[in-house]
Structures are given as C-alpha cells and as structure tokens.
Amino acid sequence: MIYVAGPGHGGPALVANTYLEGTYSEVYPSISRDEAGLQRLFKQFSFPGGIPSHVSPECPGSIHEGGELGYSLSHAFGAVFDNPGLTVACVIGDGEAETGALATAWHSNKFLNPVTDGTVLPILHLNGYKIANPTLLARVTKPELEQLLLGYGWEPYFVEGEEPEEMHRAMAATLDLIVENIRIIRESMRRGGAAQAAGGEAAAREASGGIGTSGQFERPRWPMLVLRTPKGWTGPKVIDGLPVEGSFRSHQVPIVDPATNSEHLRQLEAWLKSYRPEELFDERGTLRAELAELAPVGTRRMGANPHANGGLLLKDLQMPDFRRYAVDVAGGLAGKNTPLATSANDGPSADEPVVRPVDGHGSVKASDTLVLGEFLADVIRYNAAESNFRIFGPDETLSNKLDAVFKATSRQWEAEIIPQDQYLGHEGRVMEVLSEHQCEGWLEGYLLTGRHGLFNSYEAFIHIVDSMFNQHAKWLKVTRELPWRRKIASLNYLLASHVWRQDHNGFTHQDPGFIDHVINKKAEIVRVYLPPDANCLLSAMDHCLRSRHYVNVIVAGKHPAPQWLPMDEAILHCTKGVGIWGWASNDQDGEPDVVMAAAGDVPTLEILAAISILRERLPELRVRMINVFDLMKLQPQSEHPHGLSDFDFDLLFTRNKPVIFAYHGYPWLVHRLTYRRTNHGNIHVRGYKEEGTITTPFDMTVLNDMDRFHLVMDVVERLPQLGQRAAYLKQEMEDTLIRHRQYIREEGIDLPEVLNWKWK
C-alpha cells in the first residue's frame, strides 16, 4: 500500500509517521531517532529552507507535492494501473473535492481493470472546512452525499464522530472490512478473469458474485471511506472565546502568537502535552521499542515502499528500431550539401557517384503522426509482457492519427461495452477520457511509480493542464536534487492538431503557447522538439521515450505533408538539434546574403516555398536554410544545457546577415530565446499572432503574415541592394496575396500555384 494525501496542509501526517517508523532517519541520518533528531525534525518544519506543511519531495513515501489541490485521486489511479498488487489509500480533502479535477476523477473507476490493475481506496475526509469557508460536501445532507458517491460508482462506508477512542476502533474495524471486501472483489474478478479474457463475460459476471456489480456488466463497485471528524480534531477547542476545533479557525496555524501571548503559550503547551510524549518516548527521546515494533518493517513501511520512489522500479522500455518505420525519402546523406542546381530527377546513377539526386527532399507526402503510430504500436507490442507503457489522451488518439496503435491494443474501458464499439476493451494500453486533467493526473501517477507513458493531445487544449504541468515540473526539479530519489521516466507530450491545422475548428483551437509556458520552468527539466517531418518525429519520440526526468514537448503535424529528410539525414539533424539544410541552400561558396530559418512543420514548408521562389527569381541571392528541431538550441548555453555556444550560433546564423525566421508559435518567443545573440538585431520572426478563423492551412499562414509570399517580401525589404528586379518581385508577391484573398473568398480553396507547389 502507498498513501496519497490530498489535503493541502496534510504533510505532517506523513512526515510524523515516516519518522516514527524509521525511514525518515534512514534517509536523513541527522534527523536521528533521539532528542537531537526530534529537535531537528521540529525545527525544519516550515522553517526557512526546511520542509513545508504539504507532502513534499523531501518526504520519503510521497509521490507528489500537494501544494496545489485536486490531483490526489488521479495520481492514485495512475499509480495502480498495471500494479495489480498495489493498493493506494488516497485521502481526499473536502476542500480539494470541490476542484474540477477531483470532481471528475471519481469516474476513474470506469477505467480500472480489477484483474490487471491495483486498487484505489478513496478516503474522503470531511472535516468540514477550507481556509475560511465550510466545504460543500460537508454541508449537503448525508443521503445526498451518499447518492453522489453511489452515482459515481463507489460503495461508501462512513466513519463519523469525534470521540477519539471510539473513532479509532470504528476506523480500524471499517478498514478491516474494506480491505477484506477489496480482497474478495479482486479474487472473484481474477478468478473470472480467465473466463472473461476468453469472451465469457457472463461467467465473469457470475464469478464476481454478489459484490456490487453494476447492472448488466461486470464493473465492480469498489469500497470507499467517508471519514467525518472535526477540523483541528484533538487540537485546542476554544481560543479567545472562539471555537477552534470543528471550525475553519483551525486551518493551518490555530495558535499564532505563543511567543508574545502567555495564555496562548499555556494553551499550546497543554495541547502538546496532551499527547503524553513521556509515555511514547524514552529519556533519550527515542520512540519506545514496543511502540516502534507496531509499524511494519522493510519496504512495507510508508516511507520505504519502492512504488513511492518510482525510479527504483523503473525498467527501460524495449524499443523497436525507429528507423524501421521511416518514410522513404530518396537521397540520403550523400545528397547533403549538393548544390540543388546540379541535381537530377532520375535517381542515383553509377556514372555520377558524386552528385546524387537530392530532389527526394519533399518528393513524397505522409502524415507525420500516422507514421509515428506504427512505431508506437510496436512500442506497445514490445512491452506487452512488462505492461509498463501507456498512452493517455482526451479522445484524440484517432483524431491525431495514431490509428496504428489500435492494431496492437485497445482503449481500456470498464463501463459498458456494446458490440458496435471499436477498439474498446477491458484491458488496453490507451486511456481516453475527455478530461485533460484526468489524463495528466493518471500519467503522472503512472510515471511517478516507475512506468512510461505519453500524453497525446490537441495543442491548444493542453493549456487545460498548465498548472498541473507546473507542479510536476517543480517536483522534477526538486527530486533531481535529492540523491536518494531515483530518476523517473520523462513526461512526454505529443501535441498534434496544432495551431496551423485547425481548418474546420478555427480560432478557438489555435494556441501554440504551451511551449512558452513550459520553458518558464527550469532548463534542466524542460525540452521542446519541433520535428519538421515524420522521420524527425520518429527520432524525437525514440529519444523522448528513452529519456529520464524531463518534460518533453513534441509538436507534430497530422495531415499529409511533404517529407523532407531521409532517415539518415533526419537522425543527424535531430542529433544536432539545429542545422543547415544544404540541399535547400545555395551559400556553399561563402557567407549567405540571407538566412531563412524555420522551426515547425508548417513554417518549414513555407520557408522552403519562399526559398524556391527566391532562387528561381533571384538566382544570384545566396540563401542559407536552417531548420531548428530542438528549440532550446536557440538559448545561450548558460541558460539551457542544449543551448548553442555563441560561436556555433554565429556560425549558423551569421553575425550580421538578415535572418528571416518562420516559427511555429508566438514569434516573440524566438526573441526571448535569442536576445543575447550577436545577430539578434537582424532576426525577423514570423509566427502565430492570434489571427485565425475557419480557413485553409495556407490561408492561416497568410492571416499571420507567415506565408511564403510574405517571407519573400521580408527578404527583399531587408536587402535593398537586390535592386529593381527584387522590387518587382515584392510587388508581385503583394499582388499574389491580393489574388489569394479574392480566390479564397470565392472558391474556398488555395491558389492553384500554392496547392500544386512542390519543392524541386
């Protein structure tokens, strides 16, 4: 069993118990099991540099910090998925229970397989108050509360009262009953499991016996506990004539000024002495042996369960070779840096070993995520026996075109299944619920207990879990600095259905700002990848699934799009993170006149289209094309471990040439990353600037001035030396944009020259 504490300031419970059972002193020898250790334990509490009143990374046995409320139940479920032997006792505060994330997390029981997953025991603690208000669930009638919990699919047991002795006995008896019921459900379901796996659902139903099956299918009704006690229970009852126990006044610090108020000091002393420490600790300040022996031993102790230090249990994923799923783009490394002008259309020739065809770049179209799906399907297959990899998402696995995974697995679903359902099963590696909070919370719980996973979402709506990401990033930052905490698998976000491709969804579905949000967190923790095509996406995902203790954000396209890099080039490009695409550049003889840079799939397409116009119309112009795959390369080395040195940055982006940069997201982000670079003053960034509606993908780039025609104009404007021919070209671009506006208003599709454009 592990223990998850939802209530905000419930941390001391775990700290005290792990100290008493000995794990705290094992992890922190200076907090010894004697008077000196006790003093250090007390002093560090809420002391500068010490430990907070929330469950925190420093506390052995914890799996997340509890500063922000609402995620305990989702974390608990994440922890027990694929852990059939584990039970998580999850205390839910009645304040926390008002949050959206918690309110929907009760439904997690419809996703828990009783055979292959463990058990969550929710303990709803109704102490009645938040900071300054009563709580909702404590102020509805008991029948209403019971209906609510039954309606959520649980079997509530109530322990209510305020007389400590009676309550301890009632709690123990009820917990015994609940644990026994959990055992019965598990055993009967697991006996029935074989029959069920063989399609014998009726048999499984029968096997589950009388224990709370819900209607016509076999989901058991798991027990939960409602514990109703006074807030500040056993603390001071009345202070200054105002009730404290059983009131919001006992929130956090009931007695605030004992140092200056002698009456309060007396009350504090009386309260602390009411625990009769002299009976519990010997003269050296050590817990008496007969009491210490009551705790379990070894890894059964709260602070020593390896599930709560998930890196201890973490096994590497068995990874298929991602190169096997490559899109076949002709050319390959031999074509690198080959001047485009000398390329041929007819494939490699033995007679011309030096000049290999390079026009494979962009010659085929594919959906990046569709390709990725095949790879992920094999990741699922390779790790089926270990059952330590899952994909989470809000109903978007198919919409994001990861269809192939359903050749290898199902969506796990324990609510009713009917014959016409597709890809639903009682066991499956894909978890879909229309709640980003649930997906994130489940995945975090899954990772924190030593497994691997992926969150697959629409780009815009991942902001729904901005705050959850914050807390996880903070957890990773702090645990990274604790040597006894083992590293866990990274939290991987795959953001498809991105800002540029919301054709029929429009403005509300356009927001590339999760990247901005993520990189405000510690550089040691966060990574952002913008694969320009499927082969780079494969390489990115392979890398991310192998990585540890990061948050990785991958933004990828799902619609058929030109494929630029053969796999060998893609690997090299991704390894470097940023690089010149020689086949699209013509500056091999020296410095370029202009650098055309892109980060993201749509920006890469528009930059290349702009380059093709420039090179046809202004062949004397020397253009260098740079693709940025690893966004953090742009930051100085001093700010991010991936950052390019200034020397390398200057080599790539030059020290003084104009840089036209097409970026996937909000353009100012590139400035925020590069403002210290030598050539920053010449970097001109195009990106999404909150202009959008229902329209074609190309028109989206036009609305945001990131289309090929604007990019050509940007170049011409910055190079007055190009002269009259360039000025004419600029005029032509402007005319083309006007023509585009008219055409799309009437026809609803892009200009033929845009629709039919191909890199050559």
Place this chain on the structure above:
Amino acid sequence: MIYVAGPGHGGPALVANTYLEGTYSEVYPSISRDEAGLQRLFKQFSFPGGIPSHVSPECPGSIHEGGELGYSLSHAFGAVFDNPGLTVACVIGDGEAETGALATAWHSNKFLNPVTDGTVLPILHLNGYKIANPTLLARVTKPELEQLLLGYGWEPYFVEGEEPEEMHRAMAATLDLIVENIRIIRESMRRGGAAQAAGGEAAAREASGGIGTSGQFERPRWPMLVLRTPKGWTGPKVIDGLPVEGSFRSHQVPIVDPATNSEHLRQLEAWLKSYRPEELFDERGTLRAELAELAPVGTRRMGANPHANGGLLLKDLQMPDFRRYAVDVAGGLAGKNTPLATSANDGPSADEPVVRPVDGHGSVKASDTLVLGEFLADVIRYNAAESNFRIFGPDETLSNKLDAVFKATSRQWEAEIIPQDQYLGHEGRVMEVLSEHQCEGWLEGYLLTGRHGLFNSYEAFIHIVDSMFNQHAKWLKVTRELPWRRKIASLNYLLASHVWRQDHNGFTHQDPGFIDHVINKKAEIVRVYLPPDANCLLSAMDHCLRSRHYVNVIVAGKHPAPQWLPMDEAILHCTKGVGIWGWASNDQDGEPDVVMAAAGDVPTLEILAAISILRERLPELRVRMINVFDLMKLQPQSEHPHGLSDFDFDLLFTRNKPVIFAYHGYPWLVHRLTYRRTNHGNIHVRGYKEEGTITTPFDMTVLNDMDRFHLVMDVVERLPQLGQRAAYLKQEMEDTLIRHRQYIREEGIDLPEVLNWKWK
C-alpha cells in the same frame, strides 16, 4: 430564456434557429430570408472566413464560443446570478460532462439564491459518443446516473427514445412540466423570501412546500432534463455498411466525399430531402409565414435576447472616489523631484517653501489589499440596489486580506449554514468555491450578460484557468470587431498572495507566469498592472472596474509593506504608467550613470533598498529610479496601444546607460517586451527564476538574485569606472550575502539590517 450550447459542434442548431426566427438576417442583411440568403447561409458554414460549427461570436444569441468543452454550466449560472427573471436552458454534451470543469459545475446549485437569482435548466444530452469513443455517462446504468444527478442535488427528468414524433411530444410535455415546476419553486421561495430575510428560515422552508427541499434547510431541488437520443439522430443510418446514426461515426461530418462518391452523394441528397424543404419554404426560398409565426417575437427570440449581448444591458458601476481610501503618505507632489540630500525630517516649514519634506515616501507600512478591501466594500455598497457587481474567488477573499468587503456583504451560500459560520449568507456579493474553473466560468457568464466583477486568486493557481482565459480573450477579440456586439465589462483578475510572498507555502505556490500567458493574446484586449503600493492599487482597480472589453491583470501584495506614493503622486504615476521617481533619484542635473527600474511591489522595495546603499556608499553615482506600473508601456507602440514611443522610452531608459531592472515575474519577459528598444543591450533583468522554498520574503529575493545586495553588485559590475571603492562595496555585498545565508539557516529570520531597513 437564453440558450447555452455545450456540445462542441452544436453551433448549427443556434444558427438555424436564429435564421428561421429572423434575427440572423436582421444582423446580417445579406443572409436574407430568401433563396439567395439561404445559399449564403449555407456557403459560409465551415467555409474559409465563414462561421464554425461551434456556437461562435458571429451568431446572435450566443454568449461564448464553444470550441473548448466544459464551461457551459458555469457560464449558465453566471448568467442567472442577479437575474431573477432569467432562465438559461443549458445543453450539456455528454462528452463535455467528462471534463473537470463541468463535473464540479453541477454543484453550482448550492450557490444559487432562488429569490434573487434566476434559474438554470441543465439539459444533459446523452447521445452517447465523443469524437471516437462512447461517453461515460451514457455507459453507466440508469440508476447510477440518476443517483449521480440526485447526489449533485438535482431532480432529473428523463426523455429517451429515437422515434421523432414520440420524442417531440415527450420533450414538449416534459419541458412544460419542468417550466411549471420552476415557476412553483420560484414563487414559493419568493413568497418565503421575506420571512427568510427576517431570519424565519423555518417559514421559508415551509413555504417551499413539497418541492424537493433537501433535508433540514431550504435549498430547493431544481429540475433538470436528461435527453437520450441517438448520435446523428435522423441523419444517415448506415454508410458503407457501417452504422452511423447512433454511433461515433456521425461525429462532425458523417458523409465526407459526396463530390467523388456518387452513392454517398445519393445518400446525402436523400438525407437533406428528408426534411421536405418544399413544405417549409415557399418558391422564393422564404420560410412559410405560418411556420415563421410559431417563433416568439422581438427580444423573446433566441437571437435577440439582450442578455446574450450583455453590453446592451450594461450599466456603469456607481464608483466611490478611490482617493478617499488612500494611505496617508506625507510629501505629495510638492516633494517631487526634490533632491533627497536636502530633505528634512520635520515636515514642511513656511520658511522653506521650495524644499518640501519628501521622506514620507516609504514612511508608513500598510497591506495593499487590506486597503483595497475598504474601497471594494464601498463598490459593493454603492451598487447594492443595482445588484450588478460580484467578487469571485476560490476561498481566498480573507486570505488575500480583502476582509473589509465582509462589512458590506456575505458569501452567497445555499448549502447548510450553521450558527458558528462567518460571513455566509443566502445572498451575498462574494462567491467562493474551491474551484478556479467555477469562479472563472461564473464570472465570465456574469460579465457576458452585462454585469461587473472581479476574480480574486492566488497568483500561482490562476494558471488553472489559463485555457478558459484563452477562450474569453479570443471571444473579446472577435466580438470587438463585430459592430452589433456591445462592449462588456472587463474581466478583472486580482492576483494577490504572489510569488514573492509564499513564506510558509513555498515552491509549489510560486509562479508569476500568468502574465506571460496573458500577453500572448491580442494587445487590444490585455492589460497588466503591477502597483507598487496601496495607493497605486486603488487607482488601478478604479481604472479596471470602469474599463470595457479588456482582460486586466493586477498583481498586488497583501502583507504590510512600505507605502511609497502619496495619492496625488500615485494618480499621476498610474496615469503615465511608467515614470521616474524623482525623490529616489539623484540625476536631476543630467543623464544618470545607471537606471534602476522596478515593476512590482517587492522589486520596488529591493530596488529602493539597493539605491539607498548605492547613494550612501557611492554618493557621486547618479542614479535614476524608474517604476513600471503598466507593464505594457515597455512594448513598442506598434505592438501595444499603451506602448511608449521609442523617443519616450529612450528619454526614460537612456540610449546607452546600464539599466538594472528588478521585475516581479520571469525576467526574460522584460526582454521579450523591450528587445526592439535602443538601449535593450544594456538592460539587465532580475526576477523569479524558479528558485524557491519555505523561507522569508527577503530570502526569496536572495534565492533568485533579485535582492538589494545582488542589485548593488549588478550596478558595480557594469560601471568599472567607479573604481576601487565600488570594488570594495561589491566585496562587502558578497560578504553580506554569505552572512545572510548563515543567519537565516540558524535564526530563521532576516538580518537585522534588512528587517529594520527604512527608506530615508
């Protein structure tokens, strides 16, 4: 009544009905009520530049765009607060119902006063499917669903079936019943209202009669509807042998290729003809008069209800004069620009009219939000009769020190109230629930229907509603461009308990990034204010509460802190948005050697403390102190309407002098705002960089290198010409920081010289 459509692609229902009732054509005359208009109506649907399949701003009768799921029920409640005559029929999609925001929004009924508020009629539409999955609530048993809704406190009525004729009759009959029950509850509660107001709760309870009162108190059990119909109902039943009606396959576009597949074309035609348009429209394509007459008239029409164009109903708030709540800081304008060296400690003297005392600056301490509370209390009092102002927050009104508002009002709460409760009442202007989603959704609904309000939250946790803010900002951007949409009151965020003051909460409560998130949205819509003291906060709030159609973010301190500006100076400063604080500067004779800039209350304190050290130890150094109140002043004029011209920016920040900038949030944000400014290369920013723990407020600045000692070192490092004395000072600062580290580790408090520091 107004209609809120939760399901994502449910927009066409509202578009079709508003067209048929005539409002669409009134707003858009080119979409006329004839064949040509019909054609335009059809063509614009999901056509580039046209209207989306969500309910959108362009559609009359809508109050928000429905692209992101989960907020319909909160919006509906926000709309009916203080609108006792209004009923909102709120269709909730069963996909949407899985979101956290929606799952907790059901509890809104515990906050609805049946006498002074209107009624929400939730219509849970169980069509069974999301994009690619079944929905949870459609796949639990009916008893379980019923228990859940009863447990949430509702009285569910079910309408279920698939035979259209029968279903229409059942729906009409059930709606009649529900509307009648709503009327009975309203009338009985309102009859009882007077008795209740006089404390006669028993009488009120009795008056509410047999209609679903919950247990021992008087909250009524409001009716709701569960509508169960097949997904894609009356659409094509089977396509290519696969079921479509009643399946996820009817999501969004059931027939995708009629242009190329003649069988699909035939099916599409048969489906459309099944509506028998020839019976509904005359030969000109106009809806037949006898059918058109079935719709209500005037503002009773769906698209013409003024509540759905809230600006029509919006009345200015009655505003108290904010200057009356000013903190008395001696000095005032007369002291402005007076050299500090000549100031006296003993107040103004008739003999010395020119040199007025300026040391009032910083002489008193106050809690900024505590002062603001008095002002807000009067805003509540002044507008009590109109009932058009509310404060929303997750249990933090007291924690954020707005205590004074409870002298004027209560927290509205319709769950049980017990005698020892504080500031709870059945009617009140403060709405508190521990769900940021609910607070945001309620407030948005309240604003969208023409009222005023404020969201009061901890700074870090406002990220919980990042995505909701996105959607509201997008709504404001688009409606701003629609001339028939009247402007609504701004969405005002008051973020107290900010990153620098999380003394006992620590790292999890530290995140100033909401500002970064907000300013990614359109400049026309967003405003960010960082008042350095209470008088500036008063001025900021007065301004924001009067403003229209913005999102205003105010970040403010709540702990006692030095007060810098007398009210007259504060008004001038806030009006300018950014300015030199002459009394803290000594560059009056010419250009400064260094500019010390601050944005935010804690940064202002540290910058001033650094200046006091510099001026004592290096009196020859000419320092200019700049405070940034309106953050958007930093952006170029071309990027934000508040932006300073380059000329003014250069005047303030110089063209070539070092600028040491202490900023409230992530430091790189200042670079993102100023990278185009002449002197950007010399701007050195300190701010929060994700370093924090349980500690003192001053130590927090040390952990993030933003403390006074680091700031002094920053100055010295950038001015080598200061010579040996400055080098010694830098060494002394380093030593002081080491001393600080030791002291705080042992004593847990700041160095006496920090604790006792005062500006003089």
